[in-house]
Amino acid sequence: MIRRLTVALTCVALLLVATAGFGLAEMSKGQTQYVPCSSHTFHGPRTRQLDLTVTLVVRNVDTKRPLTLTSVDYYGSDGKLLRRYQAAALVIAPLSSREFVVDEKDKDGGVGASFLVRWKSGEAVNAPIVEAVMIGSSNSLGVSYVNQGVPIQE
Numbered sequence: 001m002i003r004r005l006t007v008a009l010t011c012v013a014l015l016l017v018a019t020a021g022f023g024l025a026e027m028s029k030g031q032t033q034y035v036p037c038s039s040h041t042f043h044g045p046r047t048r049q050l051d052l053t054v055t056l057v058v059r060n061v062d063t064k065r066p067l068t069l070t071s072v073d074y075y076g077s078d079g080k081l082l083r084r085y086q087a088a089a090l091v092i093a094p095l096s097s098r099e100f101v102v103d104e105k106d107k108d109g110g111v112g113a114s115f116l117v118r119w120k121s122g123e124a125v126n127a128p129i130v131e132a133v134m135i136g137s138s139n140s141l142g143v144s145y146v147n148q149g150v151p152i153q154e
Contacts, residue, residue: 026127030120033149037132039102039109043141050143052136054102056085056115060092062126067092070118072100077110092128104136117149127151 040051060067069092072085085100092098102109117130130149137143 027124028127029124031127031151032153033117033130034152035115035117035130035132035149036147037113037115038111038134039107039113041111041143050136050138051104051107052134053104055133056100057097057131058117059097059129060094061129062094064094065121065123065125066094067119067121067125067128070120073116074102075114076108077112082108
């Protein structure tokens, strides 16, 4: 009897641990998200640079409510503002997305470039997914990867 109880409690504990990461979506009325990206990377010796196109994608994953992008700013490796991609507020409808592109020829950002994406909503919404997709190719070498934004301010 004690053995069965121990096994049952162990199974329940394992289920709780396994499902701890699953839960309700994060709700918010606004955030600033930091999104790391790179305008180039290196391959082989550090002197071999591969230029990358960066596509920042902001996805409104809320099924019912819009959100408003208030700013999208692009910073270089040195932390200096390089470009403001958005001068006016932009409403993103439910399940819609907007993209912003740093051209492959634009190497100003460097390996440690980043975006700051600010958004708000009149009511709590599912926080958007904000990603930077980097892609580049040269001869037979191709590189692609994705970085997700992280909230740094509520």
